[in-house]
Amino acid sequence: MPSYHRWTSRIKVNVPALIEFREVAYRVGGRDILRGVNLTIEDHETLVLLGRSGSGKTTLLKMINRLLEPSQGTITFQGKALSDWDPIRLRRSIGYVIQDGGLFPHHTVEQNVGLVPRLENWPVEKTRARVKELLEAVGLAASTYGARYPRQLSGGEKQRVGIARALAADPVLLLLDEPFSALDPVTRFGMQKHFAELTKSFGKTAIFVTHDIREALMLGTRIAVLKDGRIELLVSPKEFAKADTPEAMAFLGTLEGGAHAGV
Amino acid sequence: MRASEVFEVTMEHLLLVGISVAVALAIATPLAILLLTRARLRRWTLAAVNVIQTIPSLALFGLLLPIPLIGGVGKQTAIIALVLYALLPIVRNIVVGILGVDAGVRESAVAMGMTASQVLWQVEVPLAIPTILAGVRIATVATIGTATIAAAIGGGGLGTFVFRGIASANMTTVLAGAIPAALLAIIADEVLEWLERRLSY
Numbered sequence: 001m002p003s004y005h006r007w008t009s010r011i012k013v014n015v016p017a018l019i020e021f022r023e024v025a026y027r028v029g030g031r032d033i034l035r036g037v038n039l040t041i042e043d044h045e046t047l048v049l050l051g052r053s054g055s056g057k058t059t060l061l062k063m064i065n066r067l068l069e070p071s072q073g074t075i076t077f078q079g080k081a082l083s084d085w086d087p088i089r090l091r092r093s094i095g096y097v098i099q100d101g102g103l104f105p106h107h108t109v110e111q112n113v114g115l116v117p118r119l120e121n122w123p124v125e126k127t128r129a130r131v132k133e134l135l136e137a138v139g140l141a142a143s144t145y146g147a148r149y150p151r152q153l154s155g156g157e158k159q160r161v162g163i164a165r166a167l168a169a170d171p172v173l174l175l176l177d178e179p180f181s182a183l184d185p186v187t188r189f190g191m192q193k194h195f196a197e198l199t200k201s202f203g204k205t206a207i208f209v210t211h212d213i214r215e216a217l218m219l220g221t222r223i224a225v226l227k228d229g230r231i232e233l234l235v236s237p238k239e240f241a242k243a244d245t246p247e248a249m250a251f252l253g254t255l256e257g258g259a260h261a262g263v
Numbered sequence: 264m265r266a267s268e269v270f271e272v273t274m275e276h277l278l279l280v281g282i283s284v285a286v287a288l289a290i291a292t293p294l295a296i297l298l299l300t301r302a303r304l305r306r307w308t309l310a311a312v313n314v315i316q317t318i319p320s321l322a323l324f325g326l327l328l329p330i331p332l333i334g335g336v337g338k339q340t341a342i343i344a345l346v347l348y349a350l351l352p353i354v355r356n357i358v359v360g361i362l363g364v365d366a367g368v369r370e371s372a373v374a375m376g377m378t379a380s381q382v383l384w385q386v387e388v389p390l391a392i393p394t395i396l397a398g399v400r401i402a403t404v405a406t407i408g409t410a411t412i413a414a415a416i417g418g419g420g421l422g423t424f425v426f427r428g429i430a431s432a433n434m435t436t437v438l439a440g441a442i443p444a445a446l447l448a449i450i451a452d453e454v455l456e457w458l459e460r461r462l463s464y
Contacts (some may be wrong), residue, residue, distance in 0.1 A: 065374055092376035102371030105464045106389050116375055149464070165375075175374075 016079030018043050018173065018205055019064060024073035026059050026229075033059045034229045037073070046199055046206045048216040050251060051226035057209045060226070061175050064207065065094045078172075092116055095166025095174040095204075099181050101158040103150040109135070109161050110146040116169040134164040137201075139194060156187040163195070167202060174199070174206040180215065192218055213251040216240075225251065269424075273443045276420035279338065279413065280406045280447075283345035287353055287402060290346070295357035296383070305358065312351040320348065320409045324416045341410070341418025348409055349402040356398025360391030393463040400455035407448045411440065421447075 021039040025032065034056045041047055049057040062068040063075060066087045075082045077090065096102075103112050110131050111118075117127040132142040138160040150158055159179055166174055180188045180195075196219055199206050210216055216223050217237045225233040227247040235243060243249065298305040318326070323344050327333065333343050364387050372386045388395075414422025424440030427433075 067370065067374060088376050088378055090376075091374055094374075096371065096374035098367055098371060100367050102367040102374075104368060104372070104386060105365075119376060119381070151464070 016076065017041060018078060020076045021060075022074050022076075024060075024063065024070045024075060026056070026063065026068065027071040032229050034070075037229075037231055039224065039231065039234070041205065041207065043205050044203055045221040046208060046219055048220035048223045049207065049209045049226055050211070050213060050216045050220075050223055051247070052211060055226040056229040057226045058177055061177055061207060061209050064173070064175055065091050065096060092120060092169060093171050093173070095168075095171040097159070097162045097166045097174070097176045097179045099178045101150070101162035101179075103158060103161055103165070105150050107149075108146065109140070109148050109150070109153070110142070112150070112161055113164045113168055115165060120169055122169075130168060131164075134167055135161075137167075137198065138164045140164070154187075155183050156191060159183065159191060160194075163198070167198075167204070172205065174204050176206060176208045178209055178211070181210070181212070188215075195219065213254060216251075269439050269443060272419070272421055272423060272440075273447070276407070276410055276422075276444065277447065279341065279345070279410050279418060279420050280403065283342050283406050283410070284349050284399065284403050286342065287346045287349035288399065291350055291353035291357060294350075295354050295361070298354070298358055299361055309351075309355060309358075312347075312354060315347050316351045320344070320412045321415065323347070324412065328416060336417040338418055340416055341413035345406050345410060345413065349406050352398045352401040352405070353395075354398075356394050356401075357391065360394030360398075361387045363394065364390045390464070393459050396455060396459040396462065400452060400459065403451045403455060404448050407444060407451060411444050 017040045019039070019041040021037045024034060024037040024039075026034040037060065039060075049060060051057045059068060063070055063082075064077070066082055066085070069083075077085060082090070104115070107115075110128075113131045113134055114127045117130060122130070131146070135142040135145060140157065140160055145153075145157070145161075150161070153161065162179065166176075180191050183191060192215060198204075199219075208215075208219055217240065220237055222234060222236055223240050224231050225243075225245065225248045232247045233240075233243055233245045240248065241252070243252065294308070298308055315323075324340070327340050327344055328335065333340065361383075368386065368390070369382065372382045377385065410418065410420050411422035411425055414420055414426050421440040421444045424436050425444075428436030428438075428440065
């Protein structure tokens, strides 16, 4: 079927990648935080950015929703240069979760989760139904937790609310900056499993920043290793086990003998 | 001196304080918001209102007297001086309160697609309310005290009794001014502190 083949390959060429970084650099105060970053992110993948503190992974993440602007290079989102996007529109279509959740302390759980729908002027009833649906999806009963304030939640519950909030307006992309790093190991493991199910069931594309190689292997469909502002390696978790670049090997070395195969 | 007269003068005092603090708050709010993003201007402005604060109140009232339009004997001059005094604690606490909002909360607000004014009015200001109210409380208590001196330039209020009592060496008249002023200060302090606690998260 040569014509069919040509047709499908045409489509592949014409549909732009969700995100594309071209020769992106970020410099602040004479220091290079990111250098020569080229990266393509496709729909429905979970890309993990793995690196030590100061490797530039958070900077890379924050450029996608324009919390930071590149010093050089271009980034496109849905085929359109980020600089041509209205930052408010852009951010409302991208969910964002940070380490301590960043929940509004003066809003209830329900108000926190309903934030973006409210900003988008959804009808009250629709917002309420969506909040309920999402709280249940992250494993919190809306009737129990809806009226609570963030200070009345445990660390794990806060992160669940943070994820529900990020998903609220059905964003095309989720950005997560070490969302589980501050949790105890047992809670963290539960959250990781739950998150993997969530991204699958909601069909979300996610970019996930972490310094934890187990987390990277467990959640990533691809793993990018960052070292001193460059992407050293970009592979699938399977290929990662055989990686021979220095930083990837340094991370592999933190796993006890053979454990990574089973994670 | 009848009780009704004391009551009347106390109300006059309260009005003087109320107007001064309200005007100070009305000036301080836009000023503080303007200063949030301008670090250099912020330093200079806070230094300037700090200097005003160090001028003894009687001297400031005296300095304002000869200035045309705003000066002269009367309530207007008193209010202008009281507003100048109340500015510092209010401006400073608005600025400190808003800049002190948790960075993660602010970043999330921006990242969720809130506009700058939504971030300010729906996140930063509500979270800074306890600190802002603390500034209003400090300003109010101080103004209740300073306002007694305003009587020296015809500002009226409880200071009238104090000055009259001193001039005629009548202790009762002095206390008729001093005791209500002290009580007002204590009550204002308690009420505003209660409000501060009610509105903190």
